[in-house]
Each structure stands twice: as structure tokens, then as C-alpha cells.
Amino acid sequence: MFRMEKGRRGAGLVLVALISLMALPCWAQTQPASPPEDWVGKLAGLDTPPDLDLAALRQQALDRIKSRTDPVPLKRPPVAMQLLKLPQLVAEIQFDEDAAVARPESYRVLGRIADTLTDPSLLGYKFLIIGHTASAGRRDNNLTLSQRRADVIRDVLVNTFKVSPKRLQAIGLGEEQLLDAVHPTAPINQFTQIATVGALELNPPPVVPAKPVTPAKAGTHGHKR
Template sequence: MSRSIRTVFALSLALAAVGTLAPASAQTSLTGSQIVQTMGSAARAAPPGLSAALIRQAVQQHMIDNPGLPITWKPLELLNNLAQIDVQIQFALNSAIIRPESYSTIGSIADALHHPILGGYKFVVTGNTDTTGNRKDNLALSQARADAVVEALTTTFHVDPARVEAVGLGEEALEDVKNPKNPINRRVQLINIGKYLPGK
């Protein structure tokens, strides 16, 4: 078994060990306190060792192993078992430029991340697309959009950059698998990936 396949398999096992939590529906208006309540109540659900780099590697391996198959994939499905919120962040068409009306949502996320209940945790921001367009381009666009949200959180709203990382999932983790072009698939997730350990 190659190292990359072992890594993906390890992610599958780690995520499979997590208890099931119902993911929040995508929303555009959440308060910081609502986010704290959702993210804090199940914060210990994240498996140890989960990181943005590991998720990115799993996505890349999935695309190599399944060329031309924009389908949901078990390790990425299992990310939905972690404490998280789904939100609709509005971007300019085919761009990573965040539309002004979405900054209030990002501000609410930042308020939550500054809250003492969530202060000891680390988070991944994932970008997701529907299946419109090229699969590889969708992955790149989703990464750019996740990067843009993280940049807004860390610069405009002063969230510690060591506590939040961006991951593009492209069309590899569809919310509505039966309707892959449904706009609900174009979403941003904030996922609690466990305790924040300074220096690690």
C-alpha cells in the first residue's frame, strides 16, 4: 500500500470513529452566539491528527483515483460528522472576491472564533462548488474562495491565523448528490478539527 493511499485510509478510519452529528443547513444569517452554540456543543467530535493538509491530500488522491467521477466520497462525507456550520458566502461570478453583503456573516463567524468557548480550538474553512464547469477548475476556485474567507477572518476580523486554515473541496463533497448542479452545493463550511495547540 503506497504512502498516499495509507494516508487516505488513515483519514477514513479516523473520521469513521467520530460519532454522527447532523450538519447545519446552509444559512446566510447566523449570529456569533448561534455559531458558538453549534460549534461548541460537539467540539470534541474531531478525531486527533486531522489537519487541513491531510484533507487536501485526501481530495487530491480522490481525484486521481476517480477521474471524471464528481461523486461524493466516504472520507469527505464523514467530515459532516464533525462540529460545523454551513453558510452561503456570496462571491463575484467565477471569482474569489467576496461580495460586500457577506461580510456580516464572516463577522459573525469571527465573533464566534473570538469567544472563550471556542478559543481553544482550531478550524478549517472549506470551499465547495457544484458540478457546473471543469472539475479541476472547480477545485482551484473553491480553494481560492476558502482562502479569501480565511484572509477576511484573519485580516479584517483579526482571528489568529494559526487557528484557521483553508481547504478547497471543489465538487468532491456535494451537499445534494442527486442534484449536483443545485446552488446549495456552492457553500462554505467552518469545521472544528480539534484542540488548538500553540506551536504545532
């Protein structure tokens, strides 16, 4: 008798729970566990534009590799500390192994990046695409591969998703700026950074042509009487 009453009580509790769940509004039943990552917010808030010389930065990374400085990845400092202070996001864009060919499944991520960069609140800014690799293989090859991949991402954003080329620059830092230096071979070190680097000059001042210099006229000499 006691067991039957206990079973009935349990069934009643389940029935009440089901009725309560059905009474919830539809939006409460369909809410995701956590909101999507705010990429627009991550790229906003640039205080001071960095003074970046990308050609010099590439050469600095190459020189460090050639000099064999810091051969142990764990002891290797970032080659460009100023990039760490910028508003940025990190995205996983998959490539063919040892190649600069973006896989088809990555175009969804690239499309989301394009949507982020063309958000009205970010239209007045320029961005830097930063390619990385994990610490495996030759450092010089990784540097070259990361640059090629960063260039491919820029090309896809410009040609496929119609982001203005004036707003995008690209640089590859290989394994010279590991995203997870504690775990040099971790997959996250293959990810791509997008960083806000400055304001876009939408209406540059007009170039005023220099006025031509008019040669001085020769003077007229009078005759003495």
C-alpha cells in the same frame, strides 16, 4: 335589523381584539417568529479531534479527479468522510462569478463568523474553513477555485476581523464533497463550511535546549619506576 346587529357585533369583536393586542407587553409584540440560528452551539462539542493531513487530502481529491473516478456526481461519495462528523456550520458567502473575490454584502456574514469564533466558549479551539462548488464546469477548476475562496475567507477573518491565524486552516474540496449530493447543481453546494477540528494549545511547553556534550578528558599515565 338583524344585519345591523350582526355588523355591530363584528365591529365589537374587532375592537376587543385591538384592545387585547394593545394590552400585551411590548416584548411580546416584538418577539421574532423564530430565534436566530445558534452558530456557537453548532461549533461546540468536539469529542475527538480528527487526524487531518490537509496536504494529503488535497492530493487525494486531485488524484480522484485525474483518474476520472465517479464521473456522475450522484454516485460520487464524499472525499473526506471524517469531516462530516465534526461540529460545523454552513454559511452562504457570495463571491464574484468564477472568481475568489468576496462580495461586499458577504462581509456581514463574515463578521458574524468572526464573532462566533471569538465567543469565549470557543476561544480554545481551532477551525477548518472548507470551500465547495456546485457540479458545473471542470472538476479540476472547481477544486482550485474552492481552495482560493477558502483561502480568501481565512485572509478576511484574520486581516479584517482579527481572528488569530493560529486558529484557522483552509481547504477547498470543489465538487468532491457536495453539501447536497442529490441536487449537484443546487446553490447550497456553493456554501462554505466552518468545522471545529481541535483544541488550541495556548501555552505550549517550553523548549528545553539539549545539554552540550563535554568531551572526556584524556587520562594521565604514570611513569614506571
